Amino acid sequence: MMRRHALSIAVALCVLAPEERAHAQAVREDLRQEKDQPKVKQKLTKPPKLIKFVEAIYPKEAAVKGIAGKVELLITIKSDGAVGPITVVKSPDPILTKAATDAIKQFKFSPAEVNGKPATIQVQYAYNFAIQDKFKPRTPDWMFERKKRSGADDVVVGRVREQSTRLPIPGASVAAAKYGIEVKADGRGRFGIKDLPPGKVKIKAISLEHKAETVEITVREGEQNKVTFYLPRLKDNPYETVVRGKRRQTTVSRVTLRGKQLTSVPGTFGDPIRVIENLPGLARVPYVGGALLVRGAAPGDSGVFLNGLRIPIIYHFLGGPSVLNPQFLDRIDYYPGNADVRYGRLIAGTINVETRSTHTQQLKGAVDINLLNASLFLNVPITDKISVAGAVRRSYIDAILPAVLSAAGQDATTVVPVYYDYQLRVDVKLGKPGNDMFVLVFGSDDQLKLTSDEADSDIAISLSSQISFHRFVWGWRHQITDRLSMRLQPFVGFDLVNFGTQGANVDIKTWLFGVRQDFVYRASKRLRIRFGLDIEARYATFEAEIPVPVDYRNPAAAGQPFQQGGTGGRITLTDETQPVKVGQWLGGVATYLDAIIDVTDRFQIIPGARGGTIMYLDNVRWVVDPRLTMRYTLFPKYKTTLKAAVGHFSNAPQPNQANEEFGNPDLVLEHAIHSSVGVEHNFLSYLKLDVSFYFVHRYDLAIPTSRIRFVDGQPDPLRFVNAGYADSYGMEFLFKHEVTRNFYGWVAYTLSRSTQNRVEGGDRVRFVFDQTHILTVVASWRFAKGWELGARFRLASGRPETPVLGGRFDADGGFYDQIFGPERSVSRPLFHQLDLRLEKTWFFKLWRLAAYLDVQNVYNAKNPEATLYDYRFRQSGPLRGLPLIPSIGIKGSF
Numbered sequence: 079m080m081r082r083h084a085l086s087i088a089v090a091l092c093v094l095a096p097e098e099r100a101h102a103q104a105v106r107e108d109l110r111q112e113k114d115q116p117k118v119k120q121k122l123t124k125p126p127k128l129i130k131f132v133e134a135i136y137p138k139e140a141a142v143k144g145i146a147g148k149v150e151l152l153i154t155i156k157s158d159g160a161v162g163p164i165t166v167v168k169s170p171d172p173i174l175t176k177a178a179t180d181a182i183k184q185f186k187f188s189p190a191e192v193n194g195k196p197a198t199i200q201v202q203y204a205y206n207f208a209i210q211d212k213f214k215p216r217t218p219d220w221m222f223e224r225k226k227r228s229g230a231d232d233v234v235v236g237r238v239r240e241q242s243t244r245l246p247i248p249g250a251s252v253a254a255a256k257y258g259i260e261v262k263a264d265g266r267g268r269f270g271i272k273d274l275p276p277g278k279v280k281i282k283a284i285s286l287e288h289k290a291e292t293v294e295i296t297v298r299e300g301e302q303n304k305v306t307f308y309l310p311r312l313k314d315n316p317y318e319t320v321v322r323g324k325r326r327q328t329t330v331s332r333v334t335l336r337g338k339q340l341t342s343v344p345g346t347f348g349d350p351i352r353v354i355e356n357l358p359g360l361a362r363v364p365y366v367g368g369a370l371l372v373r374g375a376a377p378g379d380s381g382v383f384l385n386g387l388r389i390p391i392i393y394h395f396l397g398g399p400s401v402l403n404p405q406f407l408d409r410i411d412y413y414p415g416n417a418d419v420r421y422g423r424l425i426a427g428t429i430n431v432e433t434r435s436t437h438t439q440q441l442k443g444a445v446d447i448n449l450l451n452a453s454l455f456l457n458v459p460i461t462d463k464i465s466v467a468g469a470v471r472r473s474y475i476d477a478i479l480p481a482v483l484s485a486a487g488q489d490a491t492t493v494v495p496v497y498y499d500y501q502l503r504v505d506v507k508l509g510k511p512g513n514d515m516f517v518l519v520f521g522s523d524d525q526l527k528l529t530s531d532e533a534d535s536d537i538a539i540s541l542s543s544q545i546s547f548h549r550f551v552w553g554w555r556h557q558i559t560d561r562l563s564m565r566l567q568p569f570v571g572f573d574l575v576n577f578g579t580q581g582a583n584v585d586i587k588t589w590l591f592g593v594r595q596d597f598v599y600r601a602s603k604r605l606r607i608r609f610g611l612d613i614e615a616r617y618a619t620f621e622a623e624i625p626v627p628v629d630y631r632n633p634a635a636a637g638q639p640f641q642q643g644g645t646g647g648r649i650t651l652t653d654e655t656q657p658v659k660v661g662q663w664l665g666g667v668a669t670y671l672d673a674i675i676d677v678t679d680r681f682q683i684i685p686g687a688r689g690g691t692i693m694y695l696d697n698v699r700w701v702v703d704p705r706l707t708m709r710y711t712l713f714p715k716y717k718t719t720l721k722a723a724v725g726h727f728s729n730a731p732q733p734n735q736a737n738e739e740f741g742n743p744d745l746v747l748e749h750a751i752h753s754s755v756g757v758e759h760n761f762l763s764y765l766k767l768d769v770s771f772y773f774v775h776r777y778d779l780a781i782p783t784s785r786i787r788f789v790d791g792q793p794d795p796l797r798f799v800n801a802g803y804a805d806s807y808g809m810e811f812l813f814k815h816e817v818t819r820n821f822y823g824w825v826a827y828t829l830s831r832s833t834q835n836r837v838e839g840g841d842r843v844r845f846v847f848d849q850t851h852i853l854t855v856v857a858s859w860r861f862a863k864g865w866e867l868g869a870r871f872r873l874a875s876g877r878p879e880t881p882v883l884g885g886r887f888d889a890d891g892g893f894y895d896q897i898f899g900p901e902r903s904v905s906r907p908l909f910h911q912l913d914l915r916l917e918k919t920w921f922f923k924l925w926r927l928a929a930y931l932d933v934q935n936v937y938n939a940k941n942p943e944a945t946l947y948d949y950r951f952r953q954s955g956p957l958r959g960l961p962l963i964p965s966i967g968i969k970g971s972f
């Protein structure tokens with residue numbers, strides 16, 4: 079069965095009123111009242127656009143009775159894009175009328191504009207119900223294929239697809255004009271034509287957004303012709319994605335990025351998740367590292383999640399791509415603060431990456447090869463209800479970057495990063511829409527070695543690190559009722575963190591398991607309730623080989639000098655190492671509940687709370703974190719919205735701080751209070767402003783102490799106490815030009831200050847990564863013939879640094895020790911960098927190919943990232959950041 083539909087706006091655009099009315103009678107009454115007023119010429123400045131289409135279901139009763147035909151309707155599109163009253167113009171049967179109107183009531187349009195203002199209009203719409211045999215799965219289409227047919231078969235069958243992407247084009251017209259025959263392609267782009275006489279016939283496929291194509295076939299008696307059209311877009315837009323329904327904003331600070339829309343941002347090497355680094359609230363990380371420095375908090379205070387499940391890292395080492403192939407990406411939710419109650423066991427920012435269903439009806443794939451890494455993605459349909467997708471990526475930067483650094487004059491330092499990641503997902507449809515199951519297996523491994531071994535250098539650094547994680551997730555999404563939906567995700571995993579330096583090695587292995595269950599209940603049009611369960615258990619083992627310091631009471635002890643960090647300062651270590659092995663349980667059980675309440679059309683309030691236990695060592699701490707968000711739309715026309723939020727957040731101290739061997743097992747939970755206010759304003763539908771002011775107070779932080787307690791008469795150093803506190807405050811500014819056909823870009827600016835006390839009784843100092851000013855400007859323009867050019871410019875204040883005033887010789891140890899000035903009293907120089915990306919795309923019938931050049935640090939700015947000293951701390955020099963790094967690559971997709 080085929081349903082054909084057509085939307086005609088040019089027929090009778092009846093401008094009803096500049097404001098929405100409840101029904102057509104009220105509209106006509108308004109028009110009569112306006113007759114005596116001075117008439118203003120009504121001009122349609124922007125037609126409505128269908129953004130949510132619901133296909134009508136062919137009634138079984140009509141199919142059995144052979145009822146078919148066109149249902150012609152006059153529908154009202156309100157000024158907010160919703161469907162208003164529907165008037166039946168012509169219909170062959172009430173059964174088909176109901177089927178058509180039930181589907182159209184669920185449509186959603188972008189509003190029409192009359193004289194530049196949103197307006198309610200009426201349009202003609204036609205649904206054509208035609209009985210047709212069901213299509214059976216076929217082997218891949220060839221351009222012209224013939225087979226024997228019976229008299230009841232269609233003479234011509236085929237599909238209408240988009241060039242390069244091979245996506246179906248629903249609603250495309252397929253016509254044999256000579257015989258006055260026209261049919262519409264169904265939701266999968268399929269069509270069939272009967273009653274064509276033998277001979278040569280021209281068949282034409284037409285779509286409003288694509289270039290028409292005509293083919294000539296020869297119809298022979300008893301044979302069926304198969305034709306596949308591949309229509310090129312009139313103006314290809316790689317940023318366009320399928321609209322699944324836009325979520326209403328329900329937070330103050332969340333920024334949401336959609337799947338494939340931002341794969342061409344300069345400096346990100348084509349990775350959409352890397353775009354987060356260019357948004358307000360995130361401080362710049364040295365050497366484009368992968369840590370999250372959100373609103374002045376330490377990296378460990380923030381949380382990274384995939385489908386709501388925590389993972390240790392989101393980026394590969396040394397500014398590499400994210401650990402997830404972009405083909406799996408649905409959306410990214412970035413909360414610099416005030417995350418909703420679904421997220422816990424953190425006291426700073428949150429990033430959640432949602433993966434998409436990979437269900438497909440056709441084979442898909444993508445390959446990306448550049449100077450730094452190569453990746454492969456493949457999506458295969460197994461049956462109509464089962465699809466499998468997999469991806470793998472491997473870097474070879476370890477063979478290229480040392481040569482680049484050497485050419486840039488940085489022979490003293492060799493950086494060798496190696497990484498890989500993989501994903502495998504199986505999607506299974508379970509009957510009704512909204513009911514499906516998936517299995518997701520993914521993981522990542524990063525290794526980094528940093529060595530410096532110049533013969534004439536007094537500085538010798540040996541450093542290696544590794545972060546590896548693996549996850550197995552089983553997911554079930556179920557629409558329990560029309561109002562209640564659920565997602566269940568049990569998971570297991572393994573994490574490995576290794577850190578090695580001269581004479582020392584640390585291994586942290588973590589086995590974890592848990593389950594997450596999320597419910598959404600739509601109680602009414604104005605009330606939506608979210609609640610769920612979040613359980614996670616981790617068993618971590620800490621194994622280390624730690625060098626033993628020289629016993630200063632025995633000057634004859636053999637030792638070797640060891641450089642700490644990059645600021646100088648040496649202690650003497652023996653060749654002897656001390657093994658340490660510790661195991662501990664971590665995790666927690668939490669439930670959450672919040673309610674999204676639309677008090678009025680303008681005022682929204684979201685109260686909620688998250689409560690449960692947080693576990694570490696033998697401690698089980700109970701906690702309740704209440705949170706509140708409010709939004710008020712001041713001027714609906716421009717979506718000018720005032721917003722405010724406050725929330726409480728809790729987390730366990732770091733494992734090394736609460737460890738019995740190296741820390742204090744009696745530490746309590748760390749806490750933070752987030753508060754923010756802001757305003758959003760839309761100058762145009764694609765031009766938006768978002769300004770927020772925030773204040774974050776963190777307290778009960780675990781910090782070092784020199785205090786000693788006595789247990790059974792024996793001294794026992796506390797090492798850490800919950801006496802730390804920190805404050806972060808500032809402003810975040812985002813002026814964004816949304817993705818349009820040719821251009822996107824934004825200006826992001828952060829003004830911030832973050833201070834803390836580092837040791838008990840110590841003075842408040844700036845956070846080690848505090849950056850007062852952070853400016854990022856991004857712009858990308860798409861030219862004709864597949865060319866695109868983009869640029870990113872970054873400007874950031876230097877991080878605070880403790881000055882070294884000189885050196886002092888330690889006769890007992892036989893080395894120089896540094897003399898420090900006031901702690902973090904000076905700042906490093908200003909950071910600045912320009913990145914460019916040039917891309918050219920070629921479109922072929924079944925696939926597309928792109929070549930790109932992505933250049934970081936175009937003018938080779940020599941930004942200092944650290945300071946190195948000679949052995950006497952009399953002379954110093956900067957350790958420069960990454961030099962100019964070009965990456966040339968190609969990527970193809972089908």
